[in-house]
Structure formats: C-alpha cells, structure tokens
Amino acid sequence: MGIFNSRGVKPAHRKHTDNQKAVRLENVASVTIPMRQHIGAPCTPTVKVGDVVAVGQVIGDTEAFMSAPIHASVSGTVSKIAEIRLANGEKVSAVTIKSDGEMRLYEGVEKPQYNSVEEFLKCVRSSGLVGLGGAGFPTHVKLKVPQGKVDTLVINAAECEPYITTDNRECIDNTADVIDGVELVCKVLDIKSAVIGVEDNKPQAINALRTEISNRKSNIVVKALKSKYPQGAEKVLIHSATGRVVPMGGLPMDAGCIVMNVASVAFLARYMRTGKPLVTRTVTVDGSAIANPNNFRVPIGAFMQDVVNAAGGFVKEPKKIILGGPMMGNSVSSLDYVITKTNNALLAFDEKDAKPKKETACIRCGRCVSVCPMKLMPASLEKYQRCGDAEGLENGAVLNCIECGCCSFTCPAGRQLVQSIRLGKTIVRTAQAERKKKEEAKG
Amino acid sequence: MEKLLTVSPSPHTKCGRTTQGIMLDVIIALVPALIASIIYFGLRALLVSVVAVVSCVLFEFLSRKVMKRENTISDLSAVVTGLLLAFNLPSTLPIWMVVLGSLVAIVVVKQLFGGIGQNFVNPAIAARIVLMSSFAAKMTNWVVPNTISTDAQTTATPLKLLAEGKTDELPSLFQLFIGERAGCLGETCAIAIIIGAIYLFVRRVITPLIPLCFIGTVAVFTFIAGDFDVNFMLYHLLSGGLLLGAVFMATDYTTSPMTTWGKVIFAIGCGLITSLIRLFGSLPEGVSFSILFMNILVPHIEKLTKPKSFGEGGAKNG
Ligand code: SF4
Ligand code: SF4
Numbered sequence: 124m125g126i127f128n129s130r131g132v133k134p135a136h137r138k139h140t141d142n143q144k145a146v147r148l149e150n151v152a153s154v155t156i157p158m159r160q161h162i163g164a165p166c167t168p169t170v171k172v173g174d175v176v177a178v179g180q181v182i183g184d185t186e187a188f189m190s191a192p193i194h195a196s197v198s199g200t201v202s203k204i205a206e207i208r209l210a211n212g213e214k215v216s217a218v219t220i221k222s223d224g225e226m227r228l229y230e231g232v233e234k235p236q237y238n239s240v241e242e243f244l245k246c247v248r249s250s251g252l253v254g255l256g257g258a259g260f261p262t263h264v265k266l267k268v269p270q271g272k273v274d275t276l277v278i279n280a281a282e283c284e285p286y287i288t289t290d291n292r293e294c295i296d297n298t299a300d301v302i303d304g305v306e307l308v309c310k311v312l313d314i315k316s317a318v319i320g321v322e323d324n325k326p327q328a329i330n331a332l333r334t335e336i337s338n339r340k341s342n343i344v345v346k347a348l349k350s351k352y353p354q355g356a357e358k359v360l361i362h363s364a365t366g367r368v369v370p371m372g373g374l375p376m377d378a379g380c381i382v383m384n385v386a387s388v389a390f391l392a393r394y395m396r397t398g399k400p401l402v403t404r405t406v407t408v409d410g411s412a413i414a415n416p417n418n419f420r421v422p423i424g425a426f427m428q429d430v431v432n433a434a435g436g437f438v439k440e441p442k443k444i445i446l447g448g449p450m451m452g453n454s455v456s457s458l459d460y461v462i463t464k465t466n467n468a469l470l471a472f473d474e475k476d477a478k479p480k481k482e483t484a485c486i487r488c489g490r491c492v493s494v495c496p497m498k499l500m501p502a503s504l505e506k507y508q509r510c511g512d513a514e515g516l517e518n519g520a521v522l523n524c525i526e527c528g529c530c531s532f533t534c535p536a537g538r539q540l541v542q543s544i545r546l547g548k549t550i551v552r553t554a555q556a557e558r559k560k561k562e563e564a565k566g
Numbered sequence: 567m568e569k570l571l572t573v574s575p576s577p578h579t580k581c582g583r584t585t586q587g588i589m590l591d592v593i594i595a596l597v598p599a600l601i602a603s604i605i606y607f608g609l610r611a612l613l614v615s616v617v618a619v620v621s622c623v624l625f626e627f628l629s630r631k632v633m634k635r636e637n638t639i640s641d642l643s644a645v646v647t648g649l650l651l652a653f654n655l656p657s658t659l660p661i662w663m664v665v666l667g668s669l670v671a672i673v674v675v676k677q678l679f680g681g682i683g684q685n686f687v688n689p690a691i692a693a694r695i696v697l698m699s700s701f702a703a704k705m706t707n708w709v710v711p712n713t714i715s716t717d718a719q720t721t722a723t724p725l726k727l728l729a730e731g732k733t734d735e736l737p738s739l740f741q742l743f744i745g746e747r748a749g750c751l752g753e754t755c756a757i758a759i760i761i762g763a764i765y766l767f768v769r770r771v772i773t774p775l776i777p778l779c780f781i782g783t784v785a786v787f788t789f790i791a792g793d794f795d796v797n798f799m800l801y802h803l804l805s806g807g808l809l810l811g812a813v814f815m816a817t818d819y820t821t822s823p824m825t826t827w828g829k830v831i832f833a834i835g836c837g838l839i840t841s842l843i844r845l846f847g848s849l850p851e852g853v854s855f856s857i858l859f860m861n862i863l864v865p866h867i868e869k870l871t872k873p874k875s876f877g878e879g880g881a882k883n884g
Binding site for chain 2: 366371372441442476490498
C-alpha cells in the first residue's frame, strides 16, 4: 500500500547552523559533572572535595559492566560533591570542579594499546564513550557481540531531528576521523561491511564522506536517505540502510547489525590515536529565543547558562527550553541544568514557538496510525491506557513504541499520545512483573 | 532565572493541522455541491441547508451546555453534519422535519454518545434514515430540477426509473454528470462532488482509498449484473447518493476504520450492500443503509486488520 501510507513525518528542518563549524567553549568558571550520563549503573566519585584534577582524569567509576567512567572536563579543584537533577528528571550525584582556566591535560593520558578484542573493548570502556546520538548506551557493551553474529556496521548520521547539526558538522569537519573510526571498528571486530546513513538534506556531508572514502579506496557505503523523521531511529535506520528488520523486542545484533552514531565512531578514532577521553561534546544552540544560533564544543558538565551566553544570550524572552531536539528532547524548568555526554542540542523557544496545541477529543482520523514507524495504533493505545487495559496495550505491542513522537506531532486534536503510551508501557511492565511473580509462586 | 518555563512532554513541535482546519476543508469541499443544488433546486435548497446547519450548531451548543461540557461548536464539525444532512434531503422537505433531523443527528447520535469522535454511526446518515422511515412520502417528494440543457425532466429519480425498467425516460448520462436530475439536493451533481473530492485528496484530508473501493465495487457488481452493459453501470455510478456517500459520508473519520486494510474492507462492504439493495432489494437506493450497516461493524473490522507491529514477524534480512 505504498502510496497510501507515509510512515514518519516531515517537521520543518530548521537547520540554521548547518554551516557553523563548532566553536570551542573553554572559559567556564566551573562544571558539574553527573555520575550517570548513560544507560546503566551510576559511577561512584573517585575524587573528594579539595582534590586537584586535570582534563581527562577519571573522577567517577564503577565495577558494574553496564556503565562507563566519567572524566574531568576542566582542570581545577573539586569544590563540591552533591546530588543534582538531570533534564530527564533523574537524580544523580555530581562532582563540581572549579576551573583554574588552564585546561591542563592529565599526565596519565596516553595512546591506548591493545592486542585483542578484549583489550580493545577495555580501552573503549576507559574512554568513557557512550552513544552520543542521545541514547547513551555504553559503547563497550554495544561492541561486545558474539563472534560471527554481526556482518554490518551501520553508522547513524541521519540527524533527522529539526535544528540539530552536530553530526552534519562531524561529517564535514572531521571526515577523516569518521572513516578512520569505521575502519577501526570493522577491522577489530571483523565486520565485513559498513554503511553510513545520511539524510539527503545534507549533501555537503555526503560529498565529504564519499570523497574521503574514494580517496582511500575503501568499500564503505554512504547511503543518502530520504529526509524524513525518524530516519535516525535505530530500527528505522537499519531498515532503510540495509533493508533488514530487527525483530520486535530484539537488538540490532539480531539483524546482523551494530549501529553507532557518527560522532561516536569519530571520537573513537581520535581516542585510539591520542588517548584523550570523552570530555567535550558538540551542542547545537538554536531556537527563536537565541541571539546567535551556533554549534559549540562544550566541556561536559557545563551549565546551560554558560552555553546560552556563548550564543549571545536571549533575544526574546524564552518560554520553553529544551535539552535535545524538539521531537524527543526534554523541556527543562530553568537554566540550572548541565550538559551531559548525550545532549546534542539546547533549544530556546519564544512564546509563539512554545505555545502548546490545544488538546481536544480524538476524531479517529487515523493520522497517528499512518505515520507510526513502528506500525502501532497510537489512538487505540491511548484509549487502552486511559482505562488501564493491560491486555489491550500488550496486544497493541505498546512496548515496541520508540517514543519518536510522530503520532503526537501529527495529531490534529493535539493529543499527547506519546505521554499516554509511556504510561501505558508502565502498565504493561507492571502487569508482566505480576504475572511472573504469580507463575513463580505456582511453579 | 526565576522566570517560569513551560515544561511538557515531548514532542515540542506539532504540525499545523487542527480538527477545525480539517472540518473547514470539508466545508470548502462541499461548497461546489451546495452551489449546484441552488442552481437546480432554487433558493429552497439554500433554505434547507441553512436551517440544517444552524439547527445542528444550535443543538450542539445546547447539548454541551446541558451536559456542562466544554463547548465544541468552534471545531465546525456540527456545520459539516448540518450540510451533509441537508444534502441528503429533498429540497421540498418541511422545515420542521429538517430541524428534527438535526436533533436526531446531533443530540441523539452524536452528543449522547460523548460528542465528536465517539458516535458509532454517521449522524447525518442516521438522521436521514430516521426521517426516511418516519416520513417516507415527504422524503421522496422530488421536484423537477431547473434545466440548463433543453431536454425535459421528470420528478422520478433515475434509480427509480432504472428499477422500474423505464429506461426511455432516463436523463442522459451527461445530464447526470452535471446534476440535472431529481434527487436529494446535494447528491445530484456528479462533477461538483468530484471537484470536492479532488480538493479533499489534494489537501490530504482523506485518501482516495474508501471512495475508490466503494465506487469500484458498485461498478464491478453492476457491470456484471447488467450483463456487461457499460451504460447500465454508469447510470448506477452517477445516480442516487453513491458519489456523495462514497466521498463525504463513508470517509467520516469517526465511523470508518483507521487501518488501511480496514478501510478497504469497509468500503468494499459498503459497495456490496449498496449494489445488493439497489438490484435485488425493495428500495431503489441503498447507500445510506450500507454505510450505516458497515459503521456498526467498524470496531470489529479494525480489530481484524490491526497492523502487525514493526518486527512482530521476527527478523528479516533485506
Ligand atoms: S491523530 Fe489524533 S485525532 Fe487522529 S486518530 Fe490519532 S489520536 Fe485521534
Ligand atoms: S506510537 Fe511510538 S513509535 Fe509510534 S509514532 Fe507514536 S511515539 Fe512513535
């Protein structure tokens, strides 16, 4: 039914910072670095108040496998260790470092050495790398796959969220790093082929990558994808880049793929060359309330206020501020939040852009159904959620929802479908846990 | 920074379409047929339309007031219902009957079930059927349309003539196409309805799926039943309320399935029942009944055609 369904949506691109090479932001007075910026176990601070630290020095780590260490992003003195709240609502402990303004590199930083896959993965862990596209899955965990299970490395450079241009700039400004990274991962993990997926609204990035690849006579493929949100969602990307379908509830591995964000592979290449861990990240600062939209390379743990100041402050009174993109980012109540490893954007909207759409009754127009990339029926899921129908939710495959927001975006009645679906997931998880308990009690 | 920022769940950007905008598009799409009805049936057609619209909006307003619910007349759906109801009535219908139709459509069918999006049958169709069964004579009191072409006209509808085998009295296909025939005030002018349909497709208010499957099924059925006579088939397609029903009534969001295959099954069902009633039933027309019947089946059809979620069938290697 090709012509009748149009999965995904087309929000205005608003990539105003497309041509803006990231500017380094270094002169921050202090940073507050959360001990958890990834999926998995939080780290424990390995420094105490009063310690002098340098850029790249480990300040938090844990024994847990599903985690990644945290490094100091400025040089200076540890001034405070306390609990803070992240933009996603989580509470974590965080280390505040008063910068000495020198950005002195830690002397322990040296080029990593490895002789086996094991050792390579250890190095990846030490780098502190987690998925930079936004998910924050620890990279060393992602790359640990049973031998022979994966034959394709898919690189996510789709960057389908409006406004954000950091991956685009990574492809253009650090082309060699990107290709180095892809070749490195393929070589070490013995992966046969690699595809880089880029939306076709970034011709400059596509050209840069293709030129670099042909200069090296490499067999990496750059695939221009239709510019359509959520082209960069993992399962959608695998499907458009390789034609493969990840089974419901499964991992990319089950379709023979590993997906890495383009900034992640480029970082990995640099890390393996220099040993400098993940201490900065590129952030697109944009939105109608921002004076000079731009891309910045920000020390991790920098306050939003510092980043906004770097972009010339506000031109209009901000009514809504978002960490991340407009489709999946989190809105925050104030500027008292910090930039973490996974924050790719800071957007500030004026009154007009922040105005919510009025929520009215569902008219059963079916738009949410036809745009859902996961082929769900959001309108029905919302109904089931409202009456607490766990079975209906489960049959409707609510857990398969990737929370891309296409349904809410497109709904003419302004229904907060994703929010209902999130609550619906909790209902199903609770029901499943109860069932399990009962079965265990029986058996 | 002690200013209040809005915190809300993602996504933080929404498309510009609203329920009101969609209803406005439907109203615009109905305008050509409204103009045609005034040309053929005079100011009386306009009067029926205005009364239907005003009374629908008024009933909607009052019932929301009585139920102490937020008022919804600004979503314009009552205007659409009013227009569609009028289009399904003869221009001669006594005004109080028009108002009664509005009452049935808005109060009984729509608001008693919870308002927009909640009714399980199409309000305008249900109202038409109630009026039909209560005032059969008044509901079939046709008038001779004003003619643009020179050929004389009768008060009998083409479907009635077809059913009675009086084929020599039939208007020409061209007359049907431009709407020069007896019938309900909004259903006669094929070209006006087609213009409206194209507008709705272009504005992406509806997809052509339901209209095409509905009309296509009637075409195939009547083509076969009429011993492969193309003329017979065309008379069926251009007569009665088929075009109006397929484009504007069967595509009503609330009372049609949301799934793609559900729409196909729904529309084919409408086409089949329409054909059966027209060819073998005791009534000359079956569009309203077929849509009403299929409306009732929508929840089941939707359940049957729930799409398989992405990856539900396991891994696939492209
Ligand atoms: S898009 Fe909104 S109005 Fe349309 S069916 Fe989905 S929830 Fe209902
Ligand atoms: S239901 Fe989930 S996956 Fe489908 S469009 Fe909505 S948010 Fe995206």
